[in-house]
Amino acid sequence: METTTSPKGMTRRQLLSRATAAGATFVVGAGFIAAPDAAWAVEMKALSPETFATLTQMARDIYPHDKVADEYYATAVQMYDTNEGAEGIEAGIAGLNEAAREAGFDSYLGTLWEADRVKILRSMEDTDFFQQIRSGLVTGLYNQKAIWPIFGYEGESYSQGGYINRGFDDINWL
């Protein structure tokens, strides 16, 4: 993943001294978001870090895989962090926060239970914004080779001679 080096390598303490927490999983600083343990960080080009953190949470809520770390969701939504697209994304996330407030929460990230966030998303699933994010994730998330092993998928096999000698018929429970 294209993480930046600047916030990486900071100690958790250094990181937290420059940032505020956003939701349960992210810290947001000037121009970046990072994992609370500083294991990974993404630098923003055009989106505000708060928007990016919200978008990352939205991505997880659309395609939640408990074994897939935030890092991969952040990578998946990086495609929306462009100068041309930023305005539309900021507006879409503002709409998402508005829907959260209407549902009685502070913001989307301030909506603590997944079930409540999913209700908010369901209420806007026919919008172009939601569909843009969802359809982009189909490749943005699942085409990241780094997550394939989490699902057991082995990817390319030609260079290893296929599976003819590597278990194409090794099922043992039938």
Added chain:
Amino acid sequence: MAAPFDLNDDSVVVIIGTGAGGGTLGNELAQKGISVVALEAGGRYLPQDFINDEWDSFGQLAWTDTRTTSGEWRVSRDFKNLPAWIVKAVGGTTTHWAGASLRFQDHEWKARTTYGDVAGANLMDWPIDPREIDSFYTRAEEKMRVTRTGGRPGLPGNNNYKVFEAGAKAIGKMEVSTGHMAINSDETGDRMMCQQTGFCFQGCKWGAKWSTAYTEVPEGEATGNMEVRERAHVARILHDASGKVTGVEYFDKDGNLQMQKARIVCVAGNSFESPRLLLNSASSMFPDGLANSSGQVGRNYMRHVTGSVYGIFDKPVKMWRGTTMAGIMQDEAGHNPERGFVGGYELETLSLGLPFMAAFMDPGSWGREFTTALDSYENMAGMWIVGEDMPQESNRVTLNMDVKDQHGLPVANVNFSDHPNDIAMRDHAFKTGMAMYEALGATRVLPTPPYPSTHNLGTNRMSANAADGVVDKNGKAHDVPNLFISDGSQFTTGAAENPTLTIVALAIRQAEHIAAEMSRGNI
């Protein structure tokens, strides 16, 4: 004269498309000493170029020029500009295909007679008798080295097949095997043996699977009688005042319009592009499109009754390992109207990699219902339905005058809605497939909607009478003496079998006919 041929050489047979139909026809004619210019819209990719990666391969090979869709099929909602998943490359869709190679059952050549009058269906008998095609099927099987024919062994079953076979037997099905595949099961012949790499849909990097890209096309070229022009997109077929075709206009690789003269033109661009080309070739003499006096060009589009069933188990399957279409269950292939529908269906194993599974399992859906299924990807087994669908006049390819391709040509719009018979058959097939997995203790089964079409048939149908269809029993246009259709668009009805073996058998047969007529001086 030897290849390459001059643009003004009007002795050549021009073939449009180099897939199953066009690639085979070109080689067959070239072997007989006939000069062939094959024009192919796509580029040339060989086993060393193929990519073991679903989306990268899609980007390399798939036809992604714009098409539009309408009708009630779900593809029109989920993939509105991708009605079909087919290929634009030398070799056409035989680069992507899985290799299942089945003969029609005898009664399927006579669907109207066998099934009777089905309301809303435009059923017709093929003007071909089953015994007329037998020897061409045998020649096709030899050419393609189909397993379990000609003494060739079957392929070994992979994990996905073993689950499939056990499930079929558990519910009392008998006709289950690793099928008839155009994939080498031994080291004889000049293609390698299948190495069970599991990327059959992405182009076989070992060349074990038959594809015209590295069999028919180079064999034809080696005779010196066949020239393949890549990245040559045919825009229009031209004719003279007598109504005979005289050549074609095409955009070359640099986007320049060229004109190739021809003695005969054979159209093999798959079932969207072939009718689109005839419609785009309308003239004052043929105002409704070339060869369209019947009004049937573009109509009766068939795509097979399809759908998939994925079963999730409490233990690993690893279905992606090995041959993608590794086996078949044929107990339901016959015509047995007591099931509530006419015609039959086959069930065949299928697997998708994780990226395509995410895209195609239930397009548009999201949330935990969707993701928990993918979480069990490693424990999934998969199968695909292929059954006979009903030809309907309103299921058709038309020109969309509002949308143009990169050459400024109106694109094809594909309108499709299921016939009630199709729905009843799919339902039955879903239940059979689900029962197979449930009998083995599947913890969850997923009846998955049809993908963008891979089998495209019928849009220039074959008919005994000129009023009922576009081409005669040899694939010659009823209206034009030197124009042929050489791909799956000729199909009168679709049968329950994967179509390619039949496309190839018809192409071999058509080559015999063209050669005989040429030597008699009739064309």
